[in-house]
Amino acid sequence: MPLQDAASVAASLPLARALREHAWLYPAIETLHILGFAVLVGAVAMFDLRVLGFGRQLPVRALARHLLPWSAGSMLLVLPxxxxxxxxDPLALLVNRIFLLKLGLILAAGLNALAFHAGPYRQADAWPARAPPRAVLHALLSLGLWIAVIACGRLLAYF
Structure with missing residues (x-):
């Protein structure tokens, strides 16, 4: 089934109609989405800032053990x-360049996180006082990507 056909089917579902017709349903779902996203990006940003050298008194792996459950748990709210x-409104979103950019940025952020955890993070216990340049690059890229995702999310209201 082509993507446009699937989007048309999704838009005709009773749940989709309810989201469009009930005044408070869409804003309530959007509020939950933003709350989950705040926890996700907040946890990621705190970890990235640690990798960049802030809060050096906190061991990187200990902070990761604390923040990872928060970011993973927030995905249980953000995704649904x-x-x-x-x-x-799937048809409008599928042709919206800002929405497509947001999805691409989320994918890039996820791939960056995977590359970080498969690469420099594996040696985090052996890092000297400062994280190695590759880890710093991943942290900077992560912060930039998530800031761009937030910007796209806000711009969706205007385009």
Whole structure:
């Protein structure tokens, strides 16, 4: 089934209609999405800032053990609410360049995190006082990507 056909089917679902027709349902779902996203990006940003050298008294791995459950748990809120927001108007979103850019940036942020954890993070216990340049690069890229995702999310309201 082509993507446009699947989007048309999704838009006609009773849940999609309810999201469009009930005054408080879409804003409530959007609020939950933003709350989950705040926890996700907040946890990621705190970790990235540690890799960049802030809070050096906190061991990198100890901070990761604390923040990873928060970021993973927030995905349990962000993903379903994001899908619900998408289902409300999938046809418009699939042709919206800002939305497509947001998805691409999220993918890039995820790939960056995977590369970080498969690469420099594996040696985090052996890092000297400062993280190695490759880890710093991943942290800077992560912060930039998530800031861009936030910007795209806000711009969706205007385009």
């Amino acid at each position: 609410t994001g899908l619900l927001l998408f289902v409300a």
